[in-house]
Amino acid sequence: MQQVGSKAILAGAQVIDPRALPARIREPRRRLRNNVGRTWVLHRRRVVRIAAAVMALVAAGVLYQVRTPILDGATALRDVGLGQLGHTSFAIGEISITGQSLASEQSIFDALGVEPHISSVSFDAEAARQRIAELPAVKTVSIRKIYPGDVSVTILEKVPVARWRVDGVTFVVDAEGEQIGEDHGAYGELPLVVGDGAADDALVMIRALEQYPRLQDGLVALSRIADRRWDLIYDTGLRVQLPELGVAQALHRLDGYQSDYQLLDRDVTQIDLRVASIVAVRPTQSEEEDEDK
Structure with missing residues (x-):
């Protein structure tokens, strides 16, 4: 191999001012690529963060614009899901x-x-x-x-306190006198009240009679008269007429007569206690006496 000395190389050289050399012509695309490449190399992390923030903002904007369709779709899916549950293991059985x-x-x-x-x-x-x-x-x-x-x-x-018979139907009533059901034979032990307005005041009369057990023997009904006063009706057909006022005193007097004279067991059809100072009775009339009348 032949070596060429530096003198030989410089033999044809010319001295030229560097400023006179032509500048390299760079295309705009190549320049942009170079700038992007330099930026990526020098600021990669910052670029990634900025890009992520921009994407998040764009996604939020898109979701805001389509929020109504998304909610409608979720509601529809929920309804469908509940419907499917109703047909499967969560159906009420x-x-x-x-x-x-x-x-x-x-x-x-x-x-x-x-x-x-x-x-x-x-x-x-x-x-x-x-x-x-x-x-x-x-x-x-x-x-x-x-x-x-x-x-x-x-x-x-609610607790039933009495039976109320009206228009051929027997109802069960509570302490307020409200109808809470019909009696089909299961409440025969409850006191029976009859007449208009009987249910409203039944509890007061029932509580008053509870003080006198002797007066309850054979008692079949409490009859409300003109929504003002009470009659006691016994299984023998006896009717005891009580006053509009002073019922407690009248019951006390009747209980005393029953204790001393067994008045309720006598052959009478009516005992009138409507006047405080008088006890009036009506004996049972024989068939002959009825015919004479």
Whole structure:
């Protein structure tokens, strides 16, 4: 290999001012690429953070614009999901009702408002409780959902204090005189009151009679007369007429006559106590006396 000395290289060289050399022509695209590359190398982390912030702002703006369709879609999915639950393991299958005697199971079930295929998740227990509480015989009610698909209803009914017969129908009434159900023979031990307005004042009269056990022997009904006063009706057909005022005193006098003279066991059809100072009785008339009249 032949070596060429520096003198040989410089033999044809010319001295030129560097400023006279032509400048390199760079294309704009190449310049932009170079600037981007330099920026990426020098400020990579900052660029990534700025880009992420911009993307987050853009995504938030997009979500805000489509918020209504998204909410509508979520609601629809929820409804579909609940409907599917109603058809599967969360469908209400068994309803237990306890504590009722006057209120019928059918009336309670109707007030529950359980429709076919409804799920225990979507069943509104509080609304159902309020509807059942409006039934005449119900004092309090509690409803418990037992997942996945059972409902328990516990009833506490009002206490009946008397039977009220009106227009051929016998109702059971509470202490307020409110009808809480019909008597179908299960409450025969309760006092029977008859007449218009009898239910309203029944409890007062029943409590007054409780002080005199002798007067309750053979008593079959309390009859309200013109919504003003009471008559006692016994199984022998005897009728005791009580005053409008001073009932307690009249009962005390009657109890004394029964204790001393067994007046209620005598052959009389009527005892009139409406005048405080007089006890009037009407003897039972024989058939001959009836014919003479």
